[in-house]
Amino acid sequence: xxxxxxxxxxxxxxxxxxxxxxxxxxxxxxxxxxxxxxxxxxxxxxxxxxxxxxxxxxxxxxxxxxxxxxxxxxxxxxxxxxxxxxxxxxxxxxxxxxxxxxxxxxxxxxxxxxxxxxxxxxxxxxxxxxxxxxxxxxxxxxxxxxxxxxxxxxxxxxxxx
Numbered sequence: 001x002x003x004x005x006x007x008x009x010x011x012x013x014x015x016x017x018x019x020x021x022x023x024x025x026x027x028x029x030x031x032x033x034x035x036x037x038x039x040x041x042x043x044x045x046x047x048x049x050x051x052x053x054x055x056x057x058x059x060x061x062x063x064x065x066x067x068x069x070x071x072x073x074x075x076x077x078x079x080x081x082x083x084x085x086x087x088x089x090x091x092x093x094x095x096x097x098x099x100x101x102x103x104x105x106x107x108x109x110x111x112x113x114x115x116x117x118x119x120x121x122x123x124x125x126x127x128x129x130x131x132x133x134x135x136x137x138x139x140x141x142x143x144x145x146x147x148x149x150x151x152x153x154x155x156x157x158x159x160x161x
Contacts, residue, residue: 020045022134023105025052025090027059028073029066030147034139036080041136042109043082050103051083052090062092062118093117095126111138 024042028035028051043049053073059066068076070088078086091098100108108127112135115123127133 019047021048021050021103021105022046023050023052023094023100023103023108024110025054025087025094025099025108027054027063027066028077029059029068030144031068031073031076032142032144032147034142036082037139038109038111038136039077039080039082043084045109045134045136046106048084049082050085050087050105051077052087052094052099053077054092055089058089058092093121093123096130096132100127100132107132107134109134109136111136113138 022042022045024039026035039049039051042051053070056066056070066073074086074088077083085103087099087103094100094108099105108124110124110133117123122128124133
């Protein structure tokens with residue numbers, strides 16, 4: 001009996017599906033499994049995940065000085081397996097024009113925790129207004145703020161008189 005082989009050729013009339021490109025951005029200071037889980041969720045929503053990492057200057061201006069340097073944060077995010085591309089120094093206040101269009105992304109993702117500028121402006125307001133925002137699940141039980149609190153508590157506990 002002849003051996004059957006699977007055909008790898010596609011019909012000439014078959015349409016090639018457009019690659020879905022997803023944008024995620026953040027400070028990514030003191031990266032933890034909640035950050036990685038958000039990037040995993042982002043990758044699951046598309047084919048290619050582009051991650052913008054804010055500069056030290058933008059973080060200091062909007063949130064306070066970061067613990068890790070921007071070069072350390074770029075390296076950490078590049079090491080996460082769901083990340084296809086890292087954009088260094090991405091704007092803290094992203095717009096469809098300066099992030100999504102510039103990097104050919106279809107939409108951006110962020111967790112349910114609202115991110116704002118010091119003036120109280122929703123940092124994803126422009127993407128939401130353009131219909132190019134997708135909310136992902138926040139990882140329960142972990143946050144950078146919680147981790148910082150635990151570090152401080154443990155340092156104070158260890159050095160208590």
